[in-house]
Amino acid sequence: MARAAASRAKTRIQKEKTGAILEAALEVFATYGFRGTTIDQIAAQAGLSKPNLLYYFDSKEAIHALLLEDLLDTWLDPLREMEHDGDPLDEITGYVIRKLEMARDFPRESRLFANEILQGAPRILDQISGPLKDLVDSKAAIIRAWSAEGRIADIDPYHLIFSIWATTQHYADFDVQVSVVLGDKADTRFEAASQYLTTLFTKVLRP
Amino acid sequence: MARAAASRAKTRIQKEKTGAILEAALEVFATYGFRGTTIDQIAAQAGLSKPNLLYYFDSKEAIHALLLEDLLDTWLDPLREMEHDGDPLDEITGYVIRKLEMARDFPRESRLFANEILQGAPRILDQISGPLKDLVDSKAAIIRAWSAEGRIADIDPYHLIFSIWATTQHYADFDVQVSVVLGDKADTRFEAASQYLTTLFTKVLRP
DNA sequence: TTCTATTTTGACCGAATGGTCAGAAAGGGG
């Protein structure tokens, strides 16, 4: 059967096909959102017939839910790495760089997340108000401590984090606009962004 | 008839109904994107029957196109106001503030734009590579001139503009996330953002 | 009040969509 989200594939074919389906679904969901995506679209992208796809996943929701679950699992890893030990400036600019690398290497995941939030995050609201908020609270406390110790400037840690999210994810979510505006400089946009953002946050944080 | 986009309403009823339709469509398109939105949804939100809505607009595309046209017309106004005369720092932080006010007062317009870009901007690509790029190029030249004159720091004007767009629009497009993470501080998020972003860009631009 | 132009509705249509199912076609261990 392989129904019920094919929780984790067993046979060779199951691994291949579920992988292809998730890959295809990520592409389509990231572009058109949940409601704007059709099963036929995903199936075509994955090179399967619709009934064949539905042999591996019970429904469109099931695919989307699995993608979101996998995403949320790794989405916050870069932030988790930021620790109180070590140089504050290095920790924060390191986080910025890791986040920018994620925008470069996993733009579809970034767009999937953006789409979900734009729709009001109906399926992941509890993940945001739970684990995500908790993590941000704990890291905000670290940043506040650094400020109190005079090791970085005195700034609002929450809005600092928002501005890191915004500036880095922008290069994934708004890539079309960024590339068109940059014209022939578009091919080096991530190197330029890396340098620009490092400078930006260094200046912001300097005590 | 009132067909063909009802270019500009004549009768009292036409003004009321086309206004209600566009208002409702903005709400729904901004949340679900073009393909994720149904005519019935817009009609219900506007308090009309579907055939009645289609009496005022030829198609779903027609409504969406008119919304985007109106949006693009005013979307870049805050940037246009930035001029070479006047204090560079005031000009740029003023732009940041105006952009943030737009995020606060017109979040649906911001989300509509975000949705369109996420989908690859299929309907407004020529607007972006044309007027938008031209405007950005001209303002980037002004910023570069300010840098050359030593009146602000030497930074990449394009990525500066991107970071302004990203940080301000974030408060509209990701409002759900921002509000949840801020918790009981959410009600003052725009005042706090205004202060934070002013500080941020002031530090970045100081020579 | 009358009369016409405007507005609204219900009934309808073809296509698309999410999903099912019985059976045919492979896979692959023994």
Added chain:
DNA sequence: CCCCTTTCTGACCATTCGGTCAAAATAGAA
């Protein structure tokens, strides 16, 4: 090669979707 399991397909179904149309209801100027 056999035989059971896994995989795949075409045909089908109910619902939703975008959109049409003729006719009924309503505005509102004269």
